[in-house]
Amino acid sequence: MTDTLPSHASVVVIGGGIMGCSTLYHLAKMGVGDGILLERNALTSGTTWHSAAQVRALRHSRNLTRMIQYSVELYSQLEQETGQSVGWIQKGSLSVATNPDRLTHIRRQEALAQAYGINAQSISAEEAKERWPLMNAEDVLGAVWSPEDGRVSPSDVCAALVKAAKKLGAKLFERTGVTGILTDNGRVRGVETSQGTIMCDAIALCAGLWSREIGAMAGAEVPALACEHFYLLTKPIQGIVGNTPTLSDHDNHLYIRDDSGGLLVGCFEPMGKPIAPGVLNESFEFSLLPEDWDHFEPMMIHALHRLPALEKAEVKMLLNGPESFTPDGTFMLGETAETRGLFLGCGMNSVGVASGGGAGMNLAHCIVHGHTAYDLTEADAKRFAPVFNNVEHLMARAPEVLGTHFDIAYPGKQLKTARNLRALPLDKEYHEAKAHMGQFYGWERPLYFDKTAEPVLRFDRPDWFENVRAEVMAAHEQAAIFDASPFGKIEVEGPDAESFLLHVCAGHMARPPGSVIYTAILNERGTFESDLTAHRIAQDHYRLFVGTTAIKRDLAWLRRHSQGYNNVTLTDSTESYAVLGLMGPEAARIVSECGAAAELKKVGYFKHGTALIAGKHVRAARMSYVGEAGWELTCRADDVPAIYAALVAAGAKPAGLFAQTSMRIEKGFCAMGHELDGDVTPIAAGLDFAVRRGGGFIGANALADARARGEVSRMISLTLDDGPAVLLGHEPIYLDGRIVGQTSSCTFGYRIGKPVGLGHSREPLRNGARVKVDIARQMLDATVTIGPLFDPEGMRMKAEDDAKPRSI
Template identity: 40%
Template sequence: MSELPNKARVVIIGGGVIGCSVAYHLTKLGWKDVVLLERKQLTSGTTWHAAGLIAQLRASKNMTRLAKYSQELYSKLEVETGVSTGIRETGSITVALTEERKEEIFRQASMARAFDVEIEEISTAEVKARYDYLNLDGIKGAVWLPRDGQADPGNIALAMAKGARQRDAQIFERVAVTDIRITGRRATGVDWQRENGEVGHIQADMVVNCAGMWGHQVGRLAGVNVPLHACEHFYIVTEIIKDLPQLPVLRVPDECAYYKEDAGKILLGAFEPVAKPWGMKGIPDNFEFDQLPEDFDHFEPILSDAVNRMPILAEAGIHTFFNGPESFTPDDAYHIGLAPELDNFWVAAGFNSIGIQSAGGAGMALAQWMEDGMKPFDLGDVDISRMQPFQGNRHYLFERSKETLGLLYADHFPFRQKETARGIRRSPFHHEMLARGAVMGEVAGWERPNWFANSGQDRRYRYSWKRQNWFENSAAEHNAIRTNVGMYDMSSFGKIRVEGPDAESFLNYVAGGDFSVPIGKIVYTQFLNKRGGIEADVTVTRLSDTAYLVVTPAATRLADQRWLQEHSGDFRVVVTDVTAGEGILAVMGPNSRKLLEMVSPNNFANDYNPFGTAQNIEIGMGLARAHRVTYVGELGWEIYVAADMAAHVFEALVEAGEELDLKLCGMHMMDSCRIEKAFRHFGHDITSQDHIIDAGLGFAVKSTKPEFIGRDAVLARKESGPHNRILQFLLTDPEPLLFHNEPIIRDGEIVGYLSSGSYGYTLGAAVGMGYVPCKGEKPAEILASDYEIEVAGRRIKAIVSLKPMYDPEAKRVKDM
């Protein structure tokens, strides 16, 4: 029995495919003193029973990048380690049984081309030629990915474990972590116990939680929130089918099913619409290579459809009915990254049944992040800091997990809202909005009006890839903002107070703007990384000599707060989340000043309250703070009011607004207005890998400051010129809709993809934004090209602009 070390550079908790991948990639970077602890045997939790499907295409460019890396790695591991990963490039077929699903998979095919993934739309005859066993009834369309395949999950993990050992990693089985010791904001080491009762402690510079479905409880040992929940996951394996050839992986998402050929048998797996959560009282300590009790009644509807779709299943006997647990997160995206609560505790867990195809890339990305102290590229989709503290609530996870498993194969309609575990975070205006027809969406747990239904209209989403049932409602809201006055709830936006004697110097270091400004000045700014990439897109308002308010998007509040705390160093500052303390009503449009003058005695004129300034005001019979800023491209104010007076201020504005025909508006309106004005959306148009100069936001950086994070990268890019430019695209056909990831075609060649898209009701067609490579090119050269946008395989001509197509001089924002 090997003796455990007393000290390590890093302790990795969990010996599934993810833990083995992190160990493999850290040692590949040259790390020594890497220790991996597995409570039972390697792969004994979830990895051993995974289906082993290897797919390249994911929902975003970087997630696809990680999946492609995984496939390439698994193909090379046998040469390096001598352990076969069983990888086979069988290809995969996805078929659609409805017109809406056909639109989805054809849009995915367009996206794949932008991401450099081989894909082809194929006919039903071509489907039959590749998969003769399939009943073609009802198939509307299909796509073929020739590079997809399947592999042996257990051997992939064991190969990476061996590769890590070959570079001196120490891997110990049957050693459970019983506690994680914490001092301040650092994990100092782990307590462990062998099955024979032997105990000990390893001092560690870093700890990584790769504990899979145990990840939630391991996180709690360190005071770290890792929201995930185990669910039962079912598949069957047939008896051997005579003369069964090697077949592509087949997905029939409209029947919740996938199929793969496995050693002369067919494996049928399911992602049923309503899942069965498991392990509510904790996972048994003795769980090892275990499976859960059969539930044929639960699986029977999937099997019934499958027998019709694949008639040979009726002739083949069932060799194995398998039910094994897998972990699922609240948004169906896995967790990797630095835990917000600690400075040296990392997470890679919650892989939502895509752990095998993701593990190689996820381990590589996390290892590089740990090595460099910064993300290697944008990982916002999976960065654990997107998870809100309340999402670790067990009851919440239990309810949400019933839905998230099934969403893997549900229609991925734009604007689709989660239906479970809702209503948890509500603004002070929530009930007032509901009473007036609000249809809520949810972001980071916040309930927010997305659109307002008319009297008698069904107050639910009717999803489609075409115009949804709220399209005209949002058009009316958009028009009110452009021509009159509208009001919407921004209370969910994060509010972070930075205060202390060094608040000014700290913000001047951590952000690109100049914060040596008068009290009441609002600064639009970004937090930059050392590469000049954008870590946050915020406004900062100076409240006093020693206090500022940082306002962030709702979904990134925790990440932005972590960034501030991480870089506070020796600065004498306190960083505090005050989001819930104030409600925000955005009053926007040409008549917004008129409305505020009806409810407040304060002066809102340009010479007293110019754009980019805030003032304390009386409003109704209460008090508030009015910030003259806008994200919709019109004259307007954001009204910050203490939660206790919020309802009163809302009533005062609504009552006065009747005279002006004030219209309540939702988040869909905000998105359509902002994209007409070419305002960037963080997480889509600007991310940690997008250089601020390329993003067209150099005006927000005061590079004459002596020192701030990213300064050298900003100066270098200003000197060289942009490598890419973000452009605004307006389709010449008013019918198609844009969302994001549609390919950008320049002079007949795909050169990029849309980072965001929406409908421009004022401009009269769909609008998109996206980056075009342009190193060494002048703006006139870029604009001289012919551009098209590909939507579901169809190329549509687009008008292109570097300046905002709506109010390019910002006269409506600043001069009205």
């Protein structure tokens, strides 16, 4: 412990749990020699000390898995580096399945493991019993064995990380609570503490359960809430000798391992117990919450079934310790949208120790280099709509998120709590059309229509299959309406609008007013920060359309890069406008009947113009995200009910997000978070044609270097031979027995008549190549296509207004 708080530090880390200690360690490793860590009590005294500390590498994405693989490597070598034991025990993990869908789920995980370089293999119930002799395996159908997983002693890991950091110049201040954060012009400047004030350039907020309140001191939104989390500890029992693998019985919401000769039986029950903000104050140090046997009893019954030896075991305690959860079950990492220099490393969703090594490294990398070591958009601190920071919504959502920890990853699954937070302007009309809704950035969006009952989630052909077919065919043969109103909308105005957008966008932003422009927004590495479509409305006015979930992130990026452009303003107009995509061969007839034929006939492909529909002003952009001719119609939100009613009366059918996604994939259109992310360049994504060659934009030099190295597109389309098969995305692609790629977006292609997908290849694949796709360890034959599967020349969506549908 250093006694005197310095007057300045480059980075102040707040919180002495696994995330804070790991971030301090990695900052020091990256050359931040004056970093300090503030802990209001003692190291690990919040959540970290009572963590079950399991380190299981496999996650649902490559980079989250990569992050935990880094944790495994770090924990296994820390003792050698520091001389401090960390209690690393590598005995593997065993996931059992007691129903067919769980078996499919864990076999899909096994397939993912192969793609991500993790040792995992299917074993029989008998083999699972051999690895866990105390287990009742009578109802076990199969299991997956992962021998390289392990666990650590969380307090010892933190001690080792801090020991190493201090050797490199970092300092630790325990018993130093944060009482305020100093900001100036939207940027952090210092931290007020119980021991004095320290000025700083950046703050890493790793305060676990208390991060939301501390973030508010700096004007930042940190939507995380604590829930009670339980595990049972027994005294030594016969049959536990040495260390055992971690046993995951997710169908019964349980995880089980040895503990000091006894058992640790933990659970993620279907609905947790939230803890209101303020209940756990500064006095909550190495503390626990009261035992709650009534709440734990259903899990205890499951545990007795799986481990009959528990019936005679002597209970040591029912541990009830708080853990923090976010609205979507993934942690928050990176700089906040509201406050420059404030970086989040919190909301760990009960996987803090497993994630902590890699997450701390990435947070430090973000602070030092301005970006994470690899794309972690799914954990970006800016991904949540402000509405999710509402305490009432968090109190409803966090307990459900806890309960979904061990859910089966069914396609189409939606959370049930904290719903109906943001309604589209046509919400009433969609419910009248029996829409099945999904939540995106708080918005309720129609997924499909004509729902007759709540769908039963499954891995085979979904309940909504025929509904979506009807909607796709409506767009293909007649006309359909797709609601794009939740897309973020940003007005860029002023004399410097063009020069600013030429700097931040890689596309052809100098095109004249009346143009529609697709563009990437790149970082200095030449990889995607975002992509968007722009309408150039006037010489000094653009309207940008960004992804539904990207508005907060993209607006923050644009505002931060607008410094130096004094004659440009950025305005979020998302809720002022509605957007309807009218698509299909009957679209021209429909707008004609609604009074807009003359004006819209003049609008060429990737151009926009104004017209009146149902007497209401619209800006119509001739473009298509689904491969059928039509317009995206932007109007004032108040006007959209009248416009929608007129279009429907003229014969247009409403279509949902599932139909749009199916048609997008058939057309080979890439999407952020699927084909595009911070690890992918426009060249690798096959989008280099949309990048201007003159340079002058962020990332131009990196792209030029990539071209010089010979980088080429790695995007492929796939068509499965097996019609009933269901592709979900992330499946490994094999050629001649080796993995050569992975799917990204997948669907059933109704215009193609087979399951289809997009994917990235690791090596060049020829058009027409025959490959195999691993679906839950079943190898199914597929054909590679370079380019779109449907209408590859784009003739349908570029056709004249009166063009007849062409055969496919």
